[in-house]
Amino acid sequence: MRLSFAILILLLPLFAQAQRPLVIQGVTLIDGSGGPPVLNATVLAVGGRIVLIGEGGTLQAPDNAEIVDGKGKTLIPGIINLHGHVGLTKGLVQAQENYSRENVLDNLRTYASYGVTTTTSLGTDMDLVVGVRDAVNRGEVPGHARVLTALQGFTTPNGYPTQAPGVKGLALEVSTPQEARQHVDKLAEAGAELVKMWVDSHHGAFVKLKQAVFTAIIDQAHKRGLLAVAHLYELSDAKLLAEAGLDIVVHSVRDGEVDRGLIRRLLAKGITYAPTLTREQSTYVYADLPAWLDDAFFARSVDASVVQGLRTSLHQTQAKDPEQQINRENFRVAMRNLKKLSDAGVKIGFGTDTGPPARFPGYFEHWEAELMVEAGLTPMQVIVSFSKNSSEALGIDRDYGTLAEGKVADMVLLNGNPLGNIRNLRDIHAVYVGGQAVDR
Numbered sequence: 001m002r003l004s005f006a007i008l009i010l011l012l013p014l015f016a017q018a019q020r021p022l023v024i025q026g027v028t029l030i031d032g033s034g035g036p037p038v039l040n041a042t043v044l045a046v047g048g049r050i051v052l053i054g055e056g057g058t059l060q061a062p063d064n065a066e067i068v069d070g071k072g073k074t075l076i077p078g079i080i081n082l083h084g085h086v087g088l089t090k091g092l093v094q095a096q097e098n099y100s101r102e103n104v105l106d107n108l109r110t111y112a113s114y115g116v117t118t119t120t121s122l123g124t125d126m127d128l129v130v131g132v133r134d135a136v137n138r139g140e141v142p143g144h145a146r147v148l149t150a151l152q153g154f155t156t157p158n159g160y161p162t163q164a165p166g167v168k169g170l171a172l173e174v175s176t177p178q179e180a181r182q183h184v185d186k187l188a189e190a191g192a193e194l195v196k197m198w199v200d201s202h203h204g205a206f207v208k209l210k211q212a213v214f215t216a217i218i219d220q221a222h223k224r225g226l227l228a229v230a231h232l233y234e235l236s237d238a239k240l241l242a243e244a245g246l247d248i249v250v251h252s253v254r255d256g257e258v259d260r261g262l263i264r265r266l267l268a269k270g271i272t273y274a275p276t277l278t279r280e281q282s283t284y285v286y287a288d289l290p291a292w293l294d295d296a297f298f299a300r301s302v303d304a305s306v307v308q309g310l311r312t313s314l315h316q317t318q319a320k321d322p323e324q325q326i327n328r329e330n331f332r333v334a335m336r337n338l339k340k341l342s343d344a345g346v347k348i349g350f351g352t353d354t355g356p357p358a359r360f361p362g363y364f365e366h367w368e369a370e371l372m373v374e375a376g377l378t379p380m381q382v383i384v385s386f387s388k389n390s391s392e393a394l395g396i397d398r399d400y401g402t403l404a405e406g407k408v409a410d411m412v413l414l415n416g417n418p419l420g421n422i423r424n425l426r427d428i429h430a431v432y433v434g435g436q437a438v439d440r
């Protein structure tokens with residue numbers, strides 16, 4: 001019996017809902033664990049998870065599978081970003097009025113289109129992000145990066161960064177350990193996975209979060225099963241936060257060279273360090289009118305009017321910024337500290353602090369990877385940082401991070417091999433979130 005054409009059309013949406021198995025054949029697989037690449041691998045994903053990884057074409061593809069020829073291509077894990085912000089920025093303006101489901105999704109779509117399959121939004125969120133996060137994870141809004149959230153981060157009354165546009169009222173300004181613990185409880189009930197603290201005087205301009213307060217925040221976070229992460233600047237604060245049990249350092253130490261004392265604490269407690277080198281660059285790079293403003297890989301996600309703003313008003317602001325020299329020095333210190341910590345065996349995670357104005361989701365993750373290589377890491381170390389290490393830091397490594405049987409198929413198919421040249425990370429053939437190709 002032949003199914004009539006009309007009935008077939010009616011049934012199509014039902015078929016479309018059931019995801020076809022995905023087979024990528026004959027590909028070079030870099031699984032993110034740091035082990036040698038598997039040549040001529042075949043990867044089968046069913047229902048959004050990797051169910052089989054075969055070698056040398058030994059895999060029998062299911063009849064209805066979508067088959068992708070991976071010859072000459074490289075399959076890597078999707079990028080996991082430990083430090084971003086979503087929803088607050090439109091163009092070059094950061095404001096709470098911008099924060100909407102639509103704008104959060106817009107950021108997550110941009111991340112995904114560049115191969116960032118998970119980001120972490122650190123301390124400037126509204127509660128609606130929780131619904132967006134859950135919708136992405138349930139597969140209801142395909143083509144978007146996953147997001148973990150700290151909801152609202154902690155600082156002191158009028159502390160850094162409450163003066164930044166759009167942040168006042170989002171950052172929690174706390175004075176006492178008791179007050180801090182109550183807020184951590186509320187964040188846990190609202191669905192946060194992490195708590196974020198800003199511990200930074202911003203070159204002496206602000207009062208910092210007191211040790212007794214951040215110690216209480218970290219302790220309460222752990223009692224509630226949340227991770228504790230900190231924005232910091234000074235080596236001495238990094239040591240105190242490490243002592244207090246911090247889980248992830250989400251910026252570089254920038255006031256001087258890291259020493260044995262910090263290395264010992266980071267190693268002893270298994271603390272992950274995510275350097276956000278592009279964040280340092282973003283504070284002065286527009287003074288230099290970088291060549292990448294003309295790069296098609298940058299411009300594909302950025303409005304021409306925004307690029308114009310970078311070339312004119314932001315260029316002028318940064319060119320006459322009295323802190324320009326100190327910002328440049330901070331970047332150089334951050335680069336040296338990354339190499340020293342990596343060589344010492346500290347677990348290096350991957351973070352950018354993208355999302356605020358002039359820190360562009362997607363493009364900056366690629367630039368971050370390139371800067372990490374410039375700092376002296378190998379491309380393999382960078383891949384491990386954004387897959388294995390970042391998934392472990394976030395406690396999501398059971399399902400995400402490396403590419404292995406049983407894990408979610410969040411992955412990027414590249415036309416070249418990034419081990420020879422990290423810039424091959426830009427040459428994306430396809431991005432998969434939960435085994436589904438992202439529209440790019």
Ligand SMILES: [Zn+2]
Nearest residue numbers: 083084122353
């Ligand atoms: Zn940040």
